[in-house]
Amino acid sequence: MSNKQSGNNKPKPSQLINKPGTLPTRKVPVPAKKGLNIWVIVGAVAVVALFVGLFVMRSSGSSGIPSEAKQFADLGQGLHLQTIDDALPIPYNSNPPTSGYHVGSMISPWGIQKEPVADKVSTHNIEHGGVIIFYKQSLDADSLAKLDSLARDLQRQNQCLLMTPRPDDQIDHPIVVTAWTYMLSLDSVDTAKITQFFVALVGKGPEKFCTPLS
16 A cells, blocks of 8 residues: 555544543633622612511601601791799690790790699700609509609700699699690500600700700
């Protein structure tokens, strides 16, 4: 056989058969791992936080104020009487009052008072940003002791708290807590709700004499 013929019979590259273990190495692309996009995680966390916030607001009322609290129209600030005997030019729109006329030169001392404080005086306290706990004079001793203890605890957080009895015929519930334009009426001592009301509204009066807690 001639060299020419031998060359013509050489197998074509496509006909070559590799021996076992000698296959050409081919790099097969490996799909990238599909991890969670950081923005997907952030979005999910935000949605959860939104639902939690809505739940808290629904159960507690806006701005931390208990949902049972009522808000009354603001009769105005800086409405001063000269003496406690002066007639009210505009009657109060809530009982006890949550805004309106008061004696400009009088304000009740903060803390626990054993005698009723006149509305024309206590209204000045809430204008300064204070919170007042009113209770029926006939309130039972156990409830009064709980209120007394609570008032002392709250005043350690912020001094602008006034606790005072009120004649039974001048109050519709055993316990009524007021702040400027807000009122919380209770049939029994509810430490959690009174604390929540106090923390949310103390220092929120139109005259900034008291420091807010929230």
